[in-house]
Structures are given as C-alpha cells and as structure tokens.
Amino acid sequence: MKKYEIEIIVCCSTGCISLGGQEIYDELVRCIKEYNLDTNVKVKPTGCHGFCQTGPRLLINPEGVLYVYLKKSDVKTIVEQHLIGGKIVEKLTYKDPVTKKTVQKRDDINFYKHQVSITTNNCGKINPEDINDYLAVGGYESLKKVLTMEPEQVIQEIKTSRLRGKGGAGFPTGLKWSFLAQETSTPKYLICNGDEGDPGAFMDRTIMESDPQSIVEGMIIGAYATGATSGFVYVRAEKPLAASRIAIAIEQARKHGYLGSNILNSGLNFDIQVRKGAGAFVCGEETALMSSILGNRGSPRPRPPYPAKSGLWGKPTNINNVKTWATIPKIIDMSAENYAKIGTADSSGTAILCLSGNINNAGLIEIPMGTTIRTVVYDIGGGCPNGKKFKAIQIGGPSGGCIPEQYLDVKMIDTQIDFKSITTLGAIMGSGGLIVLDESTCLVDMAHYFIKFTQNESCGKCVPCRIGTRKMLHILDKIIMGQGSYEDLDELESLAYTIKNASLCGLGQTAPNPIISTLKYFRDEYEAHIKGICPALVCKNLITYHISAEMCVGCGICAKNCSVNAITGELKKTFQIDTNLCIKCGLCFSACPKNAIYKKTGGK
Amino acid sequence: MDDQEKPPASTMSGIDKSKLEEIIRDYMEYDGNALTILQSVQEAFGYLPFQVVEHLSEKIGIPLGKMYGIATFYAQFKFHQRGKYIIQICDGTACHVKGSMLLEEFITQELGIHPGETTRDTLFSLEKVACFGCCAIAPVVFINKDVYGNLTPAKLRRILNKYRKM
The missing domain is CATH 3.40.50.11540 (NADH-ubiquinone oxidoreductase 51kDa subunit)
Structure with a gap:
C-alpha cells in the first residue's frame, strides 16, 4: 500500500455526520485536490473517536493535532495554514472547559488521558468500510x-x-x-x-x-x-x-x-x-x-x-x-x-461506557475495570457544565439505577455474582450507558421516565411485569402531579420487590431498579412531591412560570413563543404571564434571551 | 422517501404489485421469515397497508392473525400512511434530561400534531423513539434519514422551515 506522509482522519459515524461530518470530509477532499496535496496527504473517513460532542472533527497524523467543532469554511483555513503553512490553527483546537486552556494534541486532552484502548482500539483509526x-x-x-x-x-x-x-x-x-x-x-x-x-x-x-x-x-x-x-x-x-x-x-x-x-x-x-x-x-x-x-x-x-x-x-x-x-x-x-492483568482481581479487562447527560465531555470511553466513578465524571467527563451542581449518575439504563454523590469513589466492575461495588448500591452497571444528572434533574421524574419506558416495553407475557409496572406507573403519575401520599411510597416499594422477584425475564426483574435506587437515596424528593414541591423545578404540575421585573427588557420574544397567549405586555416594559392560562410548555423559558423567566414551586 | 409520497391506497389496485411480487419472490427464495417480509413491505410502502398484509398472508401461508400478532409487537411497524417527512424525536435518557420534552411541545404547537399523528397536508408525521444512541449530542431529532443534534426549539424551527420549502 502507498505510504503517505500525512494522514487526516475524519470521523464519519452517526454523531459526527449529524453535526456535518460528511460535509467536512467532502470539503477536505476537494481542498487537498485543489492545492495538489493528494500525493502526500491521505484523507481517511473513519468510525467514532469517542469524543462525539466535539464533532465534526479531524485529526492530523502523525502529529496528532486535533481540530474540533468544525465548520465547512474552517477546512480551507486548516489546509492553507496547517498543511501548507506548517502552523497549527490555534483557534480551531480543543479548549478544555475546566481549565479554559487550549490543547493541540489529541493525546493531551483529559478526556483521552485516563482511558485505555483494547476493545475500541481500532475505532477512529481505520476505515470501517474497507x-x-x-x-x-x-x-x-x-x-x-x-x-x-x-x-x-x-x-x-x-x-x-x-x-x-x-x-x-x-x-x-x-x-x-x-x-x-x-x-x-x-x-x-x-x-x-x-x-x-x-x-x-x-x-x-x-x-x-x-x-x-x-x-x-x-x-x-x-x-x-x-x-x-x-x-x-x-x-x-x-x-x-x-x-x-x-x-x-x-x-x-x-x-x-x-x-x-x-x-x-x-x-x-x-x-x-x-x-x-x-x-x-x-x-x-x-x-x-x-x-x-x-x-x-x-x-x-x-x-x-x-x-x-x-x-x-x-x-x-x-x-x-x-x-x-x-x-x-x-x-x-x-x-x-496480559488481558487478565488489566482491571481488578474480581473483574478483568475494560469497561466501555457511554458518557452523556449533564456533562462537559460527552462520548464513548473505555476504562480499566475498577476505575472510580469520580475519575469518569470529573477527570474524563470534566464535570457538569454551566457551574451546575452534580447530583447523581444514572447507570445501566432502565435496568439500572441512580447513584448519589457520596458514592463517587466507588469502583466500577462487572462481576454479576459478586458485583461488589455497583450492585450493593442498587444499580447494575448494565451494558454501559452512564448519564450524569445535575441539580436541574428531578429524580422522581427520572424514575417515572424509566417506569413509563419499561411499562411500554413489557411484552405482556407475565403478570408481575405487565400489571406490576402499570401499577407503579400509576402511583408515580399521582406523585408527580402532587397527589401522592406517604402510603403510596410504601406500596411502591413493596410492588418493586414483588416485580423484581416474580418476573419471568430480565426486563421485569430489573425494571424496578430505578425506583428502588431513587427511593433509597432520594426519598426526600419523593416526600417533597407529596407536599407539592418539585425541588428541581421539573414536574409541570408543581411549578409556575414568572417573569422577573428586574431582568425583563420588554423585547416580547416570550409572548411571540407563547401559543396560548398567556403572556401579555407592552414592548420595552415588563411582560407578564397569566398563570391560569399558562400550559407550562416551557418554550418562553427557553426562548428568553435575558433569562428573565424563572420557575417557582410549592403553591403560590 | 419516494414511496411515502404516494397517495394512500384503499384497495389493492392502488398498490405497486410488481414490488410486492418481488418481496414474495425473495421470501420464497431465501426462506425468509414473517418479520423480514414485514420489514420489506414497510421499506417499500412506508407502512403496512392492510390489503398488502392480507395478500401476503394468503400467498405465504401465514395466518393473518399471526402476521398482525408479529407486526403489532414491534414499534417499527406502522399501520397508517405517514407524512412526507417523518420527524422522530429521540426520548432516550440523555435527550430526556436535556430537553426532548420541550422539543415535543414545540413541534406539537408548531405543527399541531402529537406523536403518532400526521399533519393535514401530509407533510409531517411526528413519532417518538426510545433511543437512537446519539446521546453525546442530545437532544436529537431524526427527520427521515437525517440526524439533527444539540437542538433547541429555535434551531428546530429553522430546520422545519427548510423542509417546508423543499
């Protein structure tokens, strides 16, 4: 095979393509031709590099320089300045969200530093279609x-x-x-x-x-x-x-x-x-x-x-x-x-996790078994964005559960029988989805979300799963509406263990895990909902939207986004929300350029 | 997505028979199963027209009840004609945490349809999907085969307008 001096790797997997990766690839191929660099430079479409959040991206080898968040117009700049001029385009390299420093080389980025590549070793290095x-x-x-x-x-x-x-x-x-x-x-x-x-x-x-x-x-x-x-x-x-x-x-x-x-x-x-x-x-x-x-x-x-x-x-x-x-x-x-040497005495090798949710660096990671949750969330993931406070991680999907902050130093392993670290916490590591939740997430809503999912996916063959999950969903419906009682929590717990013990397959046996773990660690949130308060300001029935008179500049964008005409006011004066008309869709909240709209919970 | 632009078929007469024959031929040749044949039908017609499933059931000898028993089990199968553009909102955990509900609210208000419905002009259908596995760029919406990530209602409005003009 022909040897090229420079190899440029462009990620073309689902994540990057959705952000415009194909366009970057096409433009790069075009530019390389235009400047007659094709004898020296090879452009290679590959699969995922793991760090999906920074896409579209390209990696210049053998230097190992990584360019992130690219737009089509950036490609020409890179070709002209880096490939021809020999100078790294600083502004297109990665900026660490925590230290705020730019990092030019892929291997120096914190996201990659704590990882090992065994199973995913070829990912992002080879053309998967060749x-x-x-x-x-x-x-x-x-x-x-x-x-x-x-x-x-x-x-x-x-x-x-x-x-x-x-x-x-x-x-x-x-x-x-x-x-x-x-x-x-x-x-x-x-x-x-x-x-x-x-x-x-x-x-x-x-x-x-x-x-x-x-x-x-x-x-x-x-x-x-x-x-x-x-x-x-x-x-x-x-x-x-x-x-x-x-x-x-x-x-x-x-x-x-x-x-x-x-x-x-x-x-x-x-x-x-x-x-x-x-x-x-x-x-x-x-x-x-x-x-x-x-x-x-x-x-x-x-x-x-x-x-x-x-x-x-x-x-x-x-x-x-x-x-x-x-x-x-x-x-x-x-x-x-050599494989058995990686990891811990109980669990050998690596774990492959998908890190997403309220986290700075989202993507696919591979770590040695026994790595602590803290390393994953903070060292690799860079913590929660926008200065929000970390609340919990959700691991194992609908079969898993939520692990609170006090267990951040627990090691992750995969042993089911002895499953020392994660199982005793009430969550299975599962196949590896790990979602970071910050203070703006309501754990009751989270439990509701998962039970709704498993209820919907229950095949209906066995009674505990088919009827049990529906009963649990019904109770959770009541709680997020602010109509729950303390007896409901006990019933929820007893149902959870019945379903866990009596279901036919893994789906039913693990379906109550999100409830068991949130009831164990976040019972106060359930109790708050019973009192009519959603501390994270998520559950629709328990919150109201208001406009802050100090911050509102009277632009009227909120009113334009309101489909039920609940927002009224004159331009350049403070607008107001009629809470009786408001359907709490949240569109005004996301549209306000001044963040002048806020939510309240607990009556009034 | 050419197949989905065809008008709804009320009888077998409105259905592309050669395509159907091809699907049946493939089935016979490769000893396929009911699930694959239903997938081929949906691929070809955009949904499972009753007449087609009825015809298939007679031809391949699987009872109609069994065919529907299989089809209704899986989320992939649709039983009604869908719009030209199918908007699929991902409601995976990461998308849920990062605001997929807001996107759903937005589409419902913008287009007047709920998940499972199609606009009157048959331009858009709205569907909710468990997870596309693009969690790092949540929240995510698929429109036909195009993926859009890191969405906000404002971005989604621009995207919908693009489809309206297409």
Missing part, C-alpha cells in the same frame, strides 16, 4: 493464530483472560463457550446481540459503525472454538448505519475467504447473516432475541433450557454481546494473561 485497512492494523492475525491451536485451547485462553460478557449480565465468556462446545447436536449457532435498546447507550452502535471486522473475526474464532457453523448478527433497525456497515464487513470478509467454507484452508466452515430487529427492548433478552430471529413475536421464555442446549430451531446456540465479540481478537492478540 477490510484492507483492518488487515493493515493486524486484522485476522488472531484468527490465523487460533487456527494453529486446538479448539479446547482457544476456550482455555478465553477462560484465562477472565473475560465476562459485556452485555450487562457479566457471565464468564469462556465458560459459556465451553457449554456450546460440549453439545453433540448439530448444527450449532452463534449470535451477536446488537439489540442495544436501553436509552442512553451507544457502545454497540459505535463498535458496529467503527470496527465491524473485529466482531466478524471474533465470531469466526468463536465458531472454531465451539464448532458452530452459522452465525447471526442481530441489529436494531433504529441504527441503520451500524446495520449497513456490519453487512459490508461480512461481505468483504467473505470475499477475502474469512467466511464461507474451508476458511483459510483449515476445514472450518462458518458464515454470518444480519437480522434486523424491529424496535422492541425486550429483544435484548436472549430467549426473546432468538424468537425474534425466527421471525416471531419477541417474547421471552423460561430458562432452562438454556440456549446452549436449545436455542435457534431448538439447536445449541451461543449468544454474546457486540463488545464481547469485538474483544475476542484483541485478547488473542495481546495474550490472555
């Missing part, structure tokens, strides 16, 4: 190595690495593979679970968009170790770019002889198909997912029998998450012993 790029960074070398080993040795290697499923449950992967390998019935199937349905999670999407070949290679290694002959990648229909890139990757792998019959003359036969999910959260549960792959309603069924005994078409099947599959080639490459 297998040659993957091969150039050592792709499929792990497979070649595995093919010289015995299948049992491969499983032993994964056991040694102490890799646990990264989908949330944390079951040891090597052990799971050995169950499938023991089965004598054929054919055997492998499934890659890419039905990332919990709100606030985008790890799987990012890996599928940025490094799809790793998933394919991981599955082929799995097939060799377990004797499976056919695989399925189950992707959510809401993530179209991920679905198309994994399909491209499979096609290219097939062309290069990594999929199909007699792979690399080893006698191994294995192929993969993509199946699109159709938007049902419960399909992330393995038995529901298999039912969906077969084209049926995605209803879960009781286990046992486990998929290793009876999965797709009643045949032995093994399901692993996207991140788990993508980690396999890296473990083989770096050796199981």
Whole structure:
C-alpha cells in the first residue's frame, strides 16, 4: 500500500455526520485536490473517536493535532495554514472547559488521558468500510493464530483472560463457550446481540459503525472454538448505519475467504447473516432475541433450557454481546494473561461506557475495570457544565439505577455474582450507558421516565411485569402531579420487590431498579412531591412560570413563543404571564434571551 | 422517501404489485421469515397497508392473525400512511434530561400534531423513539434519514422551515 506522509482522519459515524461530518470530509477532499496535496496527504473517513460532542472533527497524523467543532469554511483555513503553512490553527483546537486552556494534541486532552484502548482500539483509526485497512492494523492475525491451536485451547485462553460478557449480565465468556462446545447436536449457532435498546447507550452502535471486522473475526474464532457453523448478527433497525456497515464487513470478509467454507484452508466452515430487529427492548433478552430471529413475536421464555442446549430451531446456540465479540481478537492478540492483568482481581479487562447527560465531555470511553466513578465524571467527563451542581449518575439504563454523590469513589466492575461495588448500591452497571444528572434533574421524574419506558416495553407475557409496572406507573403519575401520599411510597416499594422477584425475564426483574435506587437515596424528593414541591423545578404540575421585573427588557420574544397567549405586555416594559392560562410548555423559558423567566414551586 | 409520497391506497389496485411480487419472490427464495417480509413491505410502502398484509398472508401461508400478532409487537411497524417527512424525536435518557420534552411541545404547537399523528397536508408525521444512541449530542431529532443534534426549539424551527420549502 502507498505510504503517505500525512494522514487526516475524519470521523464519519452517526454523531459526527449529524453535526456535518460528511460535509467536512467532502470539503477536505476537494481542498487537498485543489492545492495538489493528494500525493502526500491521505484523507481517511473513519468510525467514532469517542469524543462525539466535539464533532465534526479531524485529526492530523502523525502529529496528532486535533481540530474540533468544525465548520465547512474552517477546512480551507486548516489546509492553507496547517498543511501548507506548517502552523497549527490555534483557534480551531480543543479548549478544555475546566481549565479554559487550549490543547493541540489529541493525546493531551483529559478526556483521552485516563482511558485505555483494547476493545475500541481500532475505532477512529481505520476505515470501517474497507477490510484492507483492518488487515493493515493486524486484522485476522488472531484468527490465523487460533487456527494453529486446538479448539479446547482457544476456550482455555478465553477462560484465562477472565473475560465476562459485556452485555450487562457479566457471565464468564469462556465458560459459556465451553457449554456450546460440549453439545453433540448439530448444527450449532452463534449470535451477536446488537439489540442495544436501553436509552442512553451507544457502545454497540459505535463498535458496529467503527470496527465491524473485529466482531466478524471474533465470531469466526468463536465458531472454531465451539464448532458452530452459522452465525447471526442481530441489529436494531433504529441504527441503520451500524446495520449497513456490519453487512459490508461480512461481505468483504467473505470475499477475502474469512467466511464461507474451508476458511483459510483449515476445514472450518462458518458464515454470518444480519437480522434486523424491529424496535422492541425486550429483544435484548436472549430467549426473546432468538424468537425474534425466527421471525416471531419477541417474547421471552423460561430458562432452562438454556440456549446452549436449545436455542435457534431448538439447536445449541451461543449468544454474546457486540463488545464481547469485538474483544475476542484483541485478547488473542495481546495474550490472555496480559488481558487478565488489566482491571481488578474480581473483574478483568475494560469497561466501555457511554458518557452523556449533564456533562462537559460527552462520548464513548473505555476504562480499566475498577476505575472510580469520580475519575469518569470529573477527570474524563470534566464535570457538569454551566457551574451546575452534580447530583447523581444514572447507570445501566432502565435496568439500572441512580447513584448519589457520596458514592463517587466507588469502583466500577462487572462481576454479576459478586458485583461488589455497583450492585450493593442498587444499580447494575448494565451494558454501559452512564448519564450524569445535575441539580436541574428531578429524580422522581427520572424514575417515572424509566417506569413509563419499561411499562411500554413489557411484552405482556407475565403478570408481575405487565400489571406490576402499570401499577407503579400509576402511583408515580399521582406523585408527580402532587397527589401522592406517604402510603403510596410504601406500596411502591413493596410492588418493586414483588416485580423484581416474580418476573419471568430480565426486563421485569430489573425494571424496578430505578425506583428502588431513587427511593433509597432520594426519598426526600419523593416526600417533597407529596407536599407539592418539585425541588428541581421539573414536574409541570408543581411549578409556575414568572417573569422577573428586574431582568425583563420588554423585547416580547416570550409572548411571540407563547401559543396560548398567556403572556401579555407592552414592548420595552415588563411582560407578564397569566398563570391560569399558562400550559407550562416551557418554550418562553427557553426562548428568553435575558433569562428573565424563572420557575417557582410549592403553591403560590 | 419516494414511496411515502404516494397517495394512500384503499384497495389493492392502488398498490405497486410488481414490488410486492418481488418481496414474495425473495421470501420464497431465501426462506425468509414473517418479520423480514414485514420489514420489506414497510421499506417499500412506508407502512403496512392492510390489503398488502392480507395478500401476503394468503400467498405465504401465514395466518393473518399471526402476521398482525408479529407486526403489532414491534414499534417499527406502522399501520397508517405517514407524512412526507417523518420527524422522530429521540426520548432516550440523555435527550430526556436535556430537553426532548420541550422539543415535543414545540413541534406539537408548531405543527399541531402529537406523536403518532400526521399533519393535514401530509407533510409531517411526528413519532417518538426510545433511543437512537446519539446521546453525546442530545437532544436529537431524526427527520427521515437525517440526524439533527444539540437542538433547541429555535434551531428546530429553522430546520422545519427548510423542509417546508423543499
């Protein structure tokens, strides 16, 4: 392959594209041509760099200079001043929101400093739609190595690495593979679970968009170790770019002889198909997912029998998450012993988290297991923006819970059985969505939001989940309207434990977690709501909007944005809101250029 | 999105039969399943017209009740003609915390439609989606296949105006 002196990497994953990444890429290609730099400079579209918030962005290698928040017109400036003039364009580099200093190089940015790259190592470095790029960074070398080993040795290697499923449950992967390998019935199937349905999670999407070949290679290694002959990648229909890139990757792998019959003359036969999910959260549960792959309603069924005994078409099947599959080639490459050294004694390796919500640096991060929440929120995330006070983190999506400030120094690990740090707090780490909440978030509203979600997604098969979540939602409805009572809190708690203990599948068993954790740590907020007060000024029924006479400049923008004509006044004089007419939509509040509109709670 | 510009079909006569035949042929050839075939129908027609599902059920031998049992289980399937531009508001946790409710209020007031509804001129439909996984740039709205992030009502107004003029 031709060697270029300079390589410019442009992120082209969903986040950056939405902010104009494709335009930046096109403009860059055009400018490079215009200035005849194309013999020396290579422009490469890649997947996600993780730091989505700063997009669109480009990275100039080998210098490692990062330009962020780009507009189309900035591209020409960079080409002229940096590439031709040899001078870094200071104003387009990253400015740290905490220290206010500019940071020119990617690796010096705090967001990246505390991270390690194992599973996400190729993300943002290679072109996800070109297998040659993957091969150039050592792709499929792990497979070649595995093919010289015995299948049992491969499983032993994964056991040694102490890799646990990264989908949330944390079951040891090597052990799971050995169950499938023991089965004598054929054919055997492998499934890659890419039905990332919990709100606030985008790890799987990012890996599928940025490094799809790793998933394919991981599955082929799995097939060799377990004797499976056919695989399925189950992707959510809401993530179209991920679905198309994994399909491209499979096609290219097939062309290069990594999929199909007699792979690399080893006698191994294995192929993969993509199946699109159709938007049902419960399909992330393995038995529901298999039912969906077969084209049926995605209803879960009781286990046992486990998929290793009876999965797709009643045949032995093994399901692993996207991140788990993508980690396999890296473990083989770096050796199981080295992987096991990362993390803590209980949990080896890394955790991949999606950091978002009220945080300065939002994006995808990979950290060693055992990193504290404080490091994630403050060192990597840069804390809450606009000087707001940190309140809690929400982890694990609708199956997880809220962890308050006093536990910031707790370490994050993935062990389900022993799940020392997170589980005892009343939250599961889950697949890795981590949402930072500041003082402007109402935790009762948060609990309501999640129960509404799980109630809606409950498949309806078992009574505790179907009826129980509806009962809980009903009580929460009352509380956020200011009509709750103290007895309601007790009933909520008792319902939560009944649903947790009696539901058929993981969805129901974990659905009450947001309530249990908020009741435990933020009971005062529930009690405030019963008294008619929403301390965070979020719950509509408990707040009123007003205009501050001191701050209002009488521009009338609020009145223009009011659809019910509740705001009246004369230009250049203080405007007023008629609280009887106001529907509390909040549009005036967000439109006011002077922040003169404020909210009040607790009657009056 | 050409498919969605077609007028609503009340009988099989208004339906592109060749497309339907192609879907059935694919099904027979690849031994597909009911879920994939319904996805193909929605891809081709923008929603699941009753006549098409009825026709399919006869052709491929899956009872109509079972077809609808599957279709109504999944959020992806729609049973009514939708607008030319489908606005999907992400209501994931990050978007919720960062103001997706406000965007919904804004669209409801601006266009007069609630989630699940279509404007009278059939230009816009409004839908709410659990999570698109673009949490770092929340709040997010998809319009057909375009993604818009870091939104405020003011930005969204400009975007809607752009679609009105298109």
